[in-house]
Amino acid sequence: MSKNSVFVLDTNRKPCNPTHPAVARKLLTQGKAAVFRRYPLTIILKEESKNKPKELRIKIDPGAKTTGLALLSDTNMVWCAELEHRGFQIKDNLSDRRVRRRSRRNRKTRYRQPRFLNRKRRDGWLPPSLMSRVFNIESWVKKLCRLAPISTISMELVRFDTQKMVNPEINGTEYQKGELFGYEVREYLLEKFNRTCVYCNTKEGPFNLDHFHPKSQGGSDRVSNLVLSCVKCNQKKDNKLPANFLSDQPKLLALIEKQRKQPLTDTAAVNATRWKLKETLEAIGLPVEVGSGGLTKFNRKRLGISKSHWADAACVGTSTPNSLNIKGYQPLLIKAMGRGSRKMVNSDKYGFPRGAPKLRQKSFFGFQTGDLVKAVVNKGKKIGTYVGRVAVRKTGSFNIKTKTELVQGISHKYCQHTHKSDGFNYGFGELVQQKVKVVKLIISQPTNPTQLNLFDTTEFSIQTTNTKTKHTRKSKRKEGEQLS
Numbered sequence: 079m080s081k082n083s084v085f086v087l088d089t090n091r092k093p094c095n096p097t098h099p100a101v102a103r104k105l106l107t108q109g110k111a112a113v114f115r116r117y118p119l120t121i122i123l124k125e126e127s128k129n130k131p132k133e134l135r136i137k138i139d140p141g142a143k144t145t146g147l148a149l150l151s152d153t154n155m156v157w158c159a160e161l162e163h164r165g166f167q168i169k170d171n172l173s174d175r176r177v178r179r180r181s182r183r184n185r186k187t188r189y190r191q192p193r194f195l196n197r198k199r200r201d202g203w204l205p206p207s208l209m210s211r212v213f214n215i216e217s218w219v220k221k222l223c224r225l226a227p228i229s230t231i232s233m234e235l236v237r238f239d240t241q242k243m244v245n246p247e248i249n250g251t252e253y254q255k256g257e258l259f260g261y262e263v264r265e266y267l268l269e270k271f272n273r274t275c276v277y278c279n280t281k282e283g284p285f286n287l288d289h290f291h292p293k294s295q296g297g298s299d300r301v302s303n304l305v306l307s308c309v310k311c312n313q314k315k316d317n318k319l320p321a322n323f324l325s326d327q328p329k330l331l332a333l334i335e336k337q338r339k340q341p342l343t344d345t346a347a348v349n350a351t352r353w354k355l356k357e358t359l360e361a362i363g364l365p366v367e368v369g370s371g372g373l374t375k376f377n378r379k380r381l382g383i384s385k386s387h388w389a390d391a392a393c394v395g396t397s398t399p400n401s402l403n404i405k406g407y408q409p410l411l412i413k414a415m416g417r418g419s420r421k422m423v424n425s426d427k428y429g430f431p432r433g434a435p436k437l438r439q440k441s442f443f444g445f446q447t448g449d450l451v452k453a454v455v456n457k458g459k460k461i462g463t464y465v466g467r468v469a470v471r472k473t474g475s476f477n478i479k480t481k482t483e484l485v486q487g488i489s490h491k492y493c494q495h496t497h498k499s500d501g502f503n504y505g506f507g508e509l510v511q512q513k514v515k516v517v518k519l520i521i522s523q524p525t526n527p528t529q530l531n532l533f534d535t536t537e538f539s540i541q542t543t544n545t546k547t548k549h550t551r552k553s554k555r556k557e558g559e560q561l562s
């Protein structure tokens with residue numbers, strides 16, 4: 079049984095404290111509440127609530143394919159979800175359309191001049207595939223704000239914090255210089271070498287931080303001396319000098335030499351979509367806290383939580399509590415499906431019209447394509463119960479896509495709504511069984527806090543904490559530290 083809270087609204091639709099599923103069930107059986115929405119499960123009370131609800135924080139880890147969402151109240155997990163975007167699908171559809179139009183211009187159809195120089199892009203324009211991700215997240219934050227007493231937003235803005243690398247003292251928190259700083263450097267190197275082993279070009283992790291010029295041979299701890307290497311190559315290289323290790327590949331040696339000395343520009347850390355998202359979230363009117371990817375990973379490791387999109391979301395930002403229990407939680411899997419297409423006639427793979435034009439009418443017998451329905455069929459060939467997404471037909475004979483199969487020809491008479499189409503599809507992820515160890519915050523005291531400058535690679539250095547050196551020695555790794 080999932081511990082994900084059930085959202086509660088009072089009779090005036092004012093959000094109240096989310097409650098445990100068992101309490102919600104009791105309220106429903108006693109007739110004190112009714113189901114308001116199925117996904118996310120929300121109940122509406124039949125009376126007004128006078129209590130002031132406890133404020134919640136929504137945390138967001140935006141990703142290219144999937145975004146993690148988590149609701150936290152102080153140190154407690156309240157609700158979590160993973161939102162799957164359709165960015166790549168949008169891109170495919172648009173390039174598909176472009177190809178069709180281009181081919182139409184060369185065929186014997188009415189001539190339509192190619193249009194160009196008539197388009198202007200507004201400032202801050204982003205491709206539709208990227209904007210779709212921003213809109214998905216915006217609509218979910220707004221939706222959750224209507225269902226729960228949310229007062230603050232946290233989001234991951236950048237992969238690594240160049241600010242902290244430039245001037246570690248900038249925020250004055252002790253741990254930033256020590257272990258956290260290491261995490262920022264790791265994220266920085268992963269980005270710099272494009273998550274690829276410099277020696278064999280594999281993209282398969284885990285990666286090690288390799289001291290290009292070995293430490294035992296006098297190599298430094300500076301970031302410019304660190305390269306990304308897979309575990310195999312790292313072990314093979316051991317403490318050999320780069321010139322010896324790559325004696326038969328002088329080209330590669332020269333390439334790595336060049337690459338490692340080139341600092342990443344600031345722009346590499348900046349992800350346009352995330353900045354756009356920040357702007358959008360700020361427009362909602364709630365305070366927005368931002369964090370870096372390095373900090374997220376640091377927090378997640380500190381809390382001993384295994385990686386998932388929603389767990390990452392829960393660890394975003396400095397507001398992350400010192401302990402977080404995620405056992406018994408199950409993320410709601412939300413998949414953006416779009417709301418149909420504007421195409422009035424389907425086309426075959428050559429772009430020719432296929433079949434009759436689409437009807438303008440979208441809903442038939444009270445159902446619309448995309449609604450989630452339950453059909454209990456008690457006679458005929460298709461006896462059984464089917465739960466899933468419906469595709470409507472004018473005839474009233476619908477298709478239902480269940481978890482496992484596509485069932486065709488189910489009459490509308492058997493169908494009942496569970497959730498009306500809202501552009502998303504829903505499911506549930508795995509229930510977390512993992513026991514969480516509570517780890518105390520490790521505060522390390524660097525002996526010599528050096529001023530770091532991102533654009534001057536010679537000034538880079540890594541401060542290793544005592545705990546980390548011990549760890550490295552224990553696992554007999556000579557020249558590298560494990561990355562995951």
Ligand SMILES: [Zn+2]
Pocket residue numbers: 275276277278279280307308309310311312
């Ligand atoms: Zn390798």
